Amino acid sequence: MVAEIHVGNSLNDNGNANPRCAVISSIAAGSSTTFVCNGMEGQYVNIVIPGGKKYLTLCEVEVTGQPSGNTAPAANIAKGGKVTQSSVGWKGVPERAIDGNDASIYGKGSCTHTSLQTKPWWRLDLLKIYKINTVTITNRKDCCHERINGAEIHVGNSLNDNGNANPRCAVISSIAAGSSTTFVCNGMEGQYVNIVIPGGKKYLTLCEVEVTGQPSGTTAPTANIAKGGKVTQSSVGWKGVPERAIDGNDASIYGKGSCTHTSLQTKPWWRLDLLKIYKINTVTITNRKDCCHERINGAEIHVGNSLNDNGNANPRCAVISSITAGSSTTFVCNGMEGQYVNIVIPGGKKYLTLCEVEVTGQPSGTTAPTATNIAKGGKVTQSSVGWKGVPERAIDGNDASIYGKGSCTHTSLQTKPWWRLDLQKRYTINTVTITNRKDCCHERINGAEIHVGNSLNDNGNANPRCAVISSIAAGSSTTFVCNGMEGQYVNIVIPGGKKYLTLL
Structure with missing residues (x-):
């Protein structure tokens, strides 16, 4: 039996009769999991395991909310992070963007400022990996609001190019003077959030940056019932x-x-x-x-x-x-x-x-839902073909994991091998499930990345990253949650040195 979280104002059944916020199916050993109660009102928060005799052990419980009658946005996770930027001009230190003060007049001391430079950037280190839902940016009001035009938001775990090489969440076409605009990142995973203006010499000024998200490791639902x-x-x-x-x-x-x-x-x-x-x-x-x-x-x-x-x-x-x-x-x-x-x-x-x-x-009484496999209707290609492992084998509906049974793809040995699915139109992608080879070489998938988007730049590999595949057990299938990332193309690519890519 699983534990339940209840929220409400009644002490009937010691508070356990209050409305249920969530069912805790499991929490990994030593981990923390966040459950969303969506503004349920109550004085009491109960955690209870219904049924037979059990032990209940809790190592920490944290609750966020606001007094009843008030509204509030999702918690801003930027405040707890560390920040840096490419340079400092006019004493506009990077910490000003997460000081909780959204004053947009530069003289009030709450806006960052770089020097005039090529590709100025600002980076937030969240100190651990989050699934990023939104990034909200407040622009300068007293002058120069057009300087933010063309800036990009990147999210990921790499510090290559100071973090600017991470997948792109959004391009900022403009933000009105003194206004705040929210950009949706659809659960992109990363420890670092960068704001960068590519191209020629520019200034980057930010009056406030707020980020919402949850620690990496949550799941997402699928089929419309x-x-x-x-x-x-x-x-x-x-x-x-x-x-x-x-x-x-x-x-x-x-x-x-x-x-x-x-x-x-x-x-x-x-x-x-x-x-x-x-x-x-x-x-x-x-x-x-x-x-x-x-x-x-x-x-x-x-x-x-x-x-x-x-x-x-x-x-x-x-x-x-x-x-x-x-x-x-x-x-x-x-x-x-x-x-x-x-x-x-x-x-x-x-x-x-x-x-x-x-x-x-x-x-009720079952586990996760199933959903229609939209891969079957798509077109596929890959960077090369080795051992007759054509790309169509990965969407043939046959999950046999022995290579000799003819249902696995295979590239040649090459730098950055990739496989791409063209869904023929844009979809909101919930999950990508990959079955790994069983008879040998299962470790070859380690470090592969899943990318989703609408661009064919770098054969589609430059699209935002949904997930990094640390490993998949031999002959097993693993599902990666993309949290509604939008795209026509789904790529699986192994960056780095010469590798083989095999998919079932």
Whole structure:
């Protein structure tokens, strides 16, 4: 039996009857794991192992949050890091970018500044590897805001080229004077976050840098289970029937017929009946683009098995502070169990509009979900072919791991061997699963990298890195989580000296 985290205000059953935030399936020996409660409210946090006689041992428990009634962004992990930059001009030391002061007037002493130089850079060392969700940069206001244009954000574990050679998260086209802009890195892994302006002689000035993420080692869900469910809502306005939210069409213009709409009413709600009990991993909501995107603000997601108050009395997974117009946001429910998923706006008279709702999870009592293998429909190539190991063998659906059975790829012995999958269109990549050779040479995969993106620069190997393969046991399959990185191309490459690359 696994432990559970509960959060709430009741002392019934010593607090263990409060709503469940998460189920702890396992935590590696000596490791720390973070569970996301998405703004669940409560005075009490309980950790309990239900069932028969057990021991409960905890070496450290840390909780982040804010007083009820307040909102707050995800924790800024930049503050605990160490910083450096390529040079210092006008006393603009690099520490100013993580001092918690987002004043954007240079004279107020909270902005960094390099000298005028080729390729100026600033680097944050997070001291351990994180999965980076977002990087938020505040630009200078009093002058020179255009200097940030064209800067790049890089995330990774290498100090080659002072960290600037790490995979790129984003290119900063511009940031308005005195404003803050958030760039999404989709769980890119790294200890170092660099901001660099490539090209000719430039100044780099940063008034604040904030980074959100979680320690490396978490997992991500996959298949959308909402499509097979039944839906209802509290009322229908403007022909916005509830089925529109699970029609697979995430068009966010209301006139295109893919958004729900209630009447103006107190506590409008939408409910998905999954027809059986699931462990809910995530709920992804697409917001309306053409108008009224602020209407979703303050909505809540509830998951459970009760139809009390039309399902709105079930435990809360998340509070939706806001979703950008036309955008999709994913909320993590950490395996909350339930047949019903409700989205409700508590309080006064409101409209509720949803342009798409996607839910991932697995039936209660089972482990991780399976998902459609999108590799099979793609086209493949590789840097060379040795021993008749053509690249198509890696997507033939045959996971036999003995080379002589004809289902393994093989390159020649070469520097930086690579294999590339062209998915034919852009996808959000959740996972990449690789089966390693069994009969010999399983160590050859060690140090290979998985890259995902839309560029064919360096044959696709210059795209952002999803993962580094430290090793895969002989004849085994290992799944690497890419956390929704977007791309048409998936590359597997072994950097460095002369190597063979073999994939099943």
